[in-house]
Amino acid sequence: MTMDEEKEGFAAEYALGTLDADERAQADALLLLDPEFTAEVRRWERKLGELNVLVAPVEPPATVWERIKELVADASPGGAFRLPEIAAVPVAAAIEPSAQVIDLTQRMRRWRGLTVMTGALAACLVGLVVARDYRPDLLPAGLRPKLAPAAQYVAVFQKDEQSPAFVMSVDIDKRMVTVRQVAAEKHPDKTYQLWIATQPGTAPQSLGLIEKEGFTVKATLAAYEPRVINEATFGISLEPEGGSPTGQPTSPAIHAKLLQVTPPQNP
Numbered sequence: 716m717t718m719d720e721e722k723e724g725f726a727a728e729y730a731l732g733t734l735d736a737d738e739r740a741q742a743d744a745l746l747l748l749d750p751e752f753t754a755e756v757r758r759w760e761r762k763l764g765e766l767n768v769l770v771a772p773v774e775p776p777a778t779v780w781e782r783i784k785e786l787v788a789d790a791s792p793g794g795a796f797r798l799p800e801i802a803a804v805p806v807a808a809a810i811e812p813s814a815q816v817i818d819l820t821q822r823m824r825r826w827r828g829l830t831v832m833t834g835a836l837a838a839c840l841v842g843l844v845v846a847r848d849y850r851p852d853l854l855p856a857g858l859r860p861k862l863a864p865a866a867q868y869v870a871v872f873q874k875d876e877q878s879p880a881f882v883m884s885v886d887i888d889k890r891m892v893t894v895r896q897v898a899a900e901k902h903p904d905k906t907y908q909l910w911i912a913t914q915p916g917t918a919p920q921s922l923g924l925i926e927k928e929g930f931t932v933k934a935t936l937a938a939y940e941p942r943v944i945n946e947a948t949f950g951i952s953l954e955p956e957g958g959s960p961t962g963q964p965t966s967p968a969i970h971a972k973l974l975q976v977t978p979p980q981n982p
Contacts, residue, residue: 722752730759868944868973872951874898881907881925881951885973887944890936894925894951901927908958910950910968911936913943919950919968924958948972 728734729742745752867886874880880899885892894909906927910919922935936944950968952959959965 723755726752726755727759729756730763868975870949870971870973872969872971874969880969883909883949883971885936885944887936887941890934890939890944892922892931892933892935894931895929896925896927902953904956905953906956906958907951908954908964909935910952910964911939912948912950913939913946915948918963921959921962925951945973
């Protein structure tokens with residue numbers, strides 16, 4: 716007998732109400748964990764309910780009721796009411812050995828099948844927990860854990876004490892830089908250039924030119940580790956159109972360091 720047949724028979728007995736207390740408790744647990752078993756129980760409930768509806772009520776003939784009344788009237792009221800004596804039959808003799816073997820075999824098969832199903836469900840739950848912690852990308856979107864937001868950092872390049880010239884945000888996980896020109900003066904024949912100095916006293920490295928309008932978004936930090944980005948000093952200088960011809964700032968730069976504005980993602 717296959718596991719599906721075991722499950723179907725168990726669902727049918729549950730719907731009929733022929734299970735003992737332990738078996739019914741096992742079935743109740745399966746109803747919470749196994750959608751297929753739940754669907755099978757509901758199918759048997761509908762099937763048995765339809766059979767009950769299909770059976771039309773039968774009215775006994777009037778002669779039967781008249782006969783009952785005549786027998787009751789003829790009965791002697793003086794006699795004590797006694798149940799008929801039935802000879803006790805030993806249990807061992809009442810049930811043939813072959814029937815006992817068949818019944819025990821069927822129960823063993825059913826419990827073996829339930830043990831396998833319960834073990835499989837437990838293994839699935841363990842696999843789900845492990846996947847959520849170590850490989851959430853393998854799970855459907857609805858089952859993936861919600862990750863904490865990645866750490867975001869901001870640097871403000873001040874024009875003066877009251878107003879910023881540029882505001883830069885950095886997504887360290889994606890190595891993305893976004894720069895917005897706020898109050899910096901615009902020069903039609905010049906452009907601003909972004910720099911990074913990983914350590915004090917080291918020559919700055921160019922991170923590219925800043926757009927004259929709107930936002931500048933660049934993936935220019937791929938070569939730097941998160942710790943280096945977090946500790947680096949950033950600068951912006953005004954350069955000839957097309958960028959610095961020397962590879963180094965040709966005008967005084969305004970500097971800023973990163974400030975963390977969102978909590979880091981916990982491991």
